[in-house]
Amino acid sequence: MLLLGIDVGTSSTKVSVVDALTQKVMATAQYPDTEAPIKSLKPGWAEQSPDMWWEQVIRAIEICNSSQAYDPQDIGAIGIAYQMHGLVLVDKNGSALRDSIIWCDSRAVDIGNKAFEVIGEERSLSHLLNSPGNFTASKLAWVKQNEPEIYNKINKIMLPGDYIAMKLTGDITCSVSSLSEGIFYDFVTGAVSDDVIDHYGFAKEIFPQLKPVFSEHGQLSATIASQLGLKPGIPVTYKAGDQPNNALSLNVLQPGEVAATAGTSGVIYGVSDGLTFDKQSRVNTFAHVNYSDNEKRLGVLLCINGTGSLYRWIKNTYGAGLSYNEMNLEAAKAPLGSDGLQILPFGNGAERMLNNKQPGSHISGIDLNLHNRSHVFRAAQEGIASAFRYGLDIMRENGMSPSVIRAGQANLFLSDLFAQSFADFTGVPVELYQNDGSVGAAIGAGIGAGIYKNSADAFLNIKPLKYIEPSGNDIEPYYQQWKKLLQEILKERY
Numbered sequence: 001m002l003l004l005g006i007d008v009g010t011s012s013t014k015v016s017v018v019d020a021l022t023q024k025v026m027a028t029a030q031y032p033d034t035e036a037p038i039k040s041l042k043p044g045w046a047e048q049s050p051d052m053w054w055e056q057v058i059r060a061i062e063i064c065n066s067s068q069a070y071d072p073q074d075i076g077a078i079g080i081a082y083q084m085h086g087l088v089l090v091d092k093n094g095s096a097l098r099d100s101i102i103w104c105d106s107r108a109v110d111i112g113n114k115a116f117e118v119i120g121e122e123r124s125l126s127h128l129l130n131s132p133g134n135f136t137a138s139k140l141a142w143v144k145q146n147e148p149e150i151y152n153k154i155n156k157i158m159l160p161g162d163y164i165a166m167k168l169t170g171d172i173t174c175s176v177s178s179l180s181e182g183i184f185y186d187f188v189t190g191a192v193s194d195d196v197i198d199h200y201g202f203a204k205e206i207f208p209q210l211k212p213v214f215s216e217h218g219q220l221s222a223t224i225a226s227q228l229g230l231k232p233g234i235p236v237t238y239k240a241g242d243q244p245n246n247a248l249s250l251n252v253l254q255p256g257e258v259a260a261t262a263g264t265s266g267v268i269y270g271v272s273d274g275l276t277f278d279k280q281s282r283v284n285t286f287a288h289v290n291y292s293d294n295e296k297r298l299g300v301l302l303c304i305n306g307t308g309s310l311y312r313w314i315k316n317t318y319g320a321g322l323s324y325n326e327m328n329l330e331a332a333k334a335p336l337g338s339d340g341l342q343i344l345p346f347g348n349g350a351e352r353m354l355n356n357k358q359p360g361s362h363i364s365g366i367d368l369n370l371h372n373r374s375h376v377f378r379a380a381q382e383g384i385a386s387a388f389r390y391g392l393d394i395m396r397e398n399g400m401s402p403s404v405i406r407a408g409q410a411n412l413f414l415s416d417l418f419a420q421s422f423a424d425f426t427g428v429p430v431e432l433y434q435n436d437g438s439v440g441a442a443i444g445a446g447i448g449a450g451i452y453k454n455s456a457d458a459f460l461n462i463k464p465l466k467y468i469e470p471s472g473n474d475i476e477p478y479y480q481q482w483k484k485l486l487q488e489i490l491k492e493r494y
Contacts, residue, residue, distance in 0.1 A: 001076040001451060002026065004234075005442030006057055008082040008160050009242065010048070010102065010264045011035040013056035015064050016438035017075065020451045023461060025439060026070040029063035031056045035312070039099060044106035044358070046349060047099040050088050050163045057164055061228050072229045078168065078220070079238035079445030081245035081437045082161030084181050087139045092155045094166055098147070101139045102160075104265070104305050104349035109356045111145070112138035112183075119195045121279075127186045128193060129298070131281035134350055136182030141200045157206050161239045169218025169236055172208040179210070180287040181241050187275050190293060213240055213289045214448035237448030242437055243269050244289045244299055249440025250406040250433055251459040253290055253297065258402035260422070260430075262412035265348075266307030266384060268392055270400045272298045282353045282394050289444070290455065300400055302391035305348040307384050308411055310361055313347075314380045318373045328415035331377035337478045338375045340365045342485055343383035353391045359489045384412065385421040386482040392426050402428055408435025409465055423468045424475045431464040 001021075007014045012035065016028040036056070039047040065072050085103040090096055101107070115132040116124050124131055132138050136159070144151045158166070159178045166172045179185035179192065184207070186193040192207055211217060217236040225232035240248065243261070247269050252259040258270040273296050277285050288297040311324075319327045346354070347361030363376070405422075409432040412418045423430045443458050452458040 002070055002074045003442035003445045004061070004075045004078045005438040005440065005445065006078065006080045006164060007242065007245070007437035007441055008053050008057065008080070008164055009437070010038065010083050013053060013060050014436070014438040015057070015060035016436060016442055017064055017070055018439055018442040020076070020446050023443070027064040027067040028436070028438065029060045031060040031063065038102070044349060046102050046105040048086070048102050049099050050096040050160070053160060053164060054167050058228065065229055073231055075230055075234060077445040077449035077451070078234055078236045079441035079443070079448065080161040080164055080236065081240055081242050081441040082159060082164065084159070084241035084243060085136050086160045087136050087143070088158045088160060088163045089143065089150065089154050090156055090158070090163070090166070091153050094170070096163070097150050097153055098143070100160060101142070105139065106134060106350040106358065108138035108142045109134045109350050111141050113356070115141070115196070115199050119199055123195065125277045125279065125281075127188045127195065128183055129187055129275060129277040129285040130183055132183050132196065133281055133352065134356055137184050137196050137200065140202065144200065154206050156208050158208060159241070161241070162208060165217050165236045165239055168220055168224055170221050171218030173211045173217045174208040175211055175213045175239065176291055177213050177240060177244060177287040177289060179207075185287065214238055214444065216448070235449065238441060238444035240289045240441075240444060243267050243301055244286070245437055245440050245444065246408070246435070247271065247299060248289050248444055249435050249437065250408065251462050252406055253288070253455055255297075256402070258400070258405045260388070260405050260407040262307050262384065262407070262418070263410070264308045266304035266388060268302040268388065268395065268405065270300045270395060270402060272300055272400070274298070276300060276398060278394065278398050280355060282355060283391065283398065284352065300395060300398070302395055303352055304345065304384070304387045304391060305351055306345040306361060307387070309348045310343070310345040310384065311380055311412060314376060318376050324414070327377050328417060330374045331381055331415070332417045334374040334378035336473060338379035338382060339370055340367070341371050341375045341379040342482050343379045344486055344489065345380070345384045345387050353394060354490065357490060357494055359486070359493055362485070362489060364485055378417065381412070381415065381418045382421055382425070382478065383482065385418065385425040386479050388422060389425040389479055390483065390486070392428070404429045404431055406431045406433060408433055410435060419466075419468050420471060423470045424473055425479055427470055429470065430468045432466040432468065433462065433464055
């Protein structure tokens with residue numbers, strides 16, 4: 001049997017077809033080739049069209065099928081991963097009522113802070129494990145306050161992956177994991193949060209049917225099956241946010257295991273078996289893909305909005321004509337510490353680990369007689385690694401002290417310099433794997449369909465490609481100087 005995995009990202013959508021028995025990737029495709037646009041109608045806003053995502057899914061599947069590397073009729077289950085926290089609103093016909101307010105949109109910060117105050121800090125943290133902050137629930141409240149004509153037409157609210165599953169099957173479902181990432185779920189009562197519902201004045205009828213992550217979320221409709229050349233009735237058996245899915249694809253499922261990614265955003269994601277929370281909600285706790293009432297598995301998530309987005313800006317601004325690989329090689333020519341050049345990678349919306357502040361991105365300490373673009377490239381990578389260290393120290397305050405961090409050899413981790421800098425600045429060894437979100441979604445579909453006996457059975461063949469230990473270089477002075485710059489900028493602005 002073949003498994004179809006879909007990963008709806010911010011920049012593009014990737015699809016992979018995987019042989020369930022051998023876990024061999026039969027075909028993979030990404031669409032579009034260039035980065036998809038983010039609409040920013042006002043400073044701090046970020047939106048994308050759900051129908052753009054759906055078009056990307058269709059095109060990526062068509063590209064895979066055109067490879068003729070497999071028989072599309074052999075696909076037996078579908079899994080979906082998606083960019084977290086995006087708000088999708090549909091009417092009774094399943095049509096999107098507006099563009100999705102996505103994860104890096106900052107418009108609802110004040111609304112969430114007010115909810116935190118009214119609901120109460122202790123109750124919010126003990127029941128929601130987070131402040132409502134700038135998450136999906138607060139974004140929905142923004143729509144209610146500012147676009148009542150749209151709000152009044154809502155039939156269901158959903159996350160981006162729920163929308164793609166609806167387009168495939170006609171059914172609308174959600175999970176505890178997705179509700180928790182939107183800050184709609186009460187971990188104490190085990191239900192949609194009455195505190196959030198009552199404070200914001202939402203109707204419970206707008207929430208989809210609740211199902212486990214690994215379960216059937218609908219079957220492929222005959223119309224869409226015909227359009228895509230697939231069998232009608234194929235079940236969607238897995239849906240998860242991109243970071244829980246990344247952890248799944250790295251076999252990070254049990255307490256103490258930790259995953260990282262450095263794509264558009266940068267994330268460290270650790271698994272806990274306790275209902276833990278950070279008192280300032282600088283790191284956030286959500287239900288992991290294998291969360292259940294009987295076996296609590298929570299994902300503690302650190303997110304840095306401006307990682308790959310910073311490096312893309314650096315490439316466009318300083319590295320025109322260079323590939324990312326060429327930039328990485330050139331960055332390695334600059335010395336450790338980049339001869340005093342420092343970069344703060346914060347310019348892509350409110351940063352939760354900085355208490356939802358927006359210090360912006362900064363390049364500091366430029367010496368016009370010394371620095372060249374190799375210094376800029378290295379300072380960007382070291383600045384991102386420093387941001388990871390800053391966030392990991394917050395996670396350490398909350399009891400998460402990893403002995404090793406697993407990451408996919410992708411995005412910034414394709415850079416040997418960045419991978420070593422990450423290990424050096426965090427002080428934690430890194431295991432790199434051949435990892436892909438769409439492949440992880442396909443494997444998740446196999447677990448949900450019962451093709452694998454359990455999650456352990458699904459990852460018997462996973463082996464690290466590289467093991468990177470901290471080099472032993474004295475990194476601390478460079479990190480402390482970077483941290484001092486961050487604190488000075490925050491003090492100036494706030």
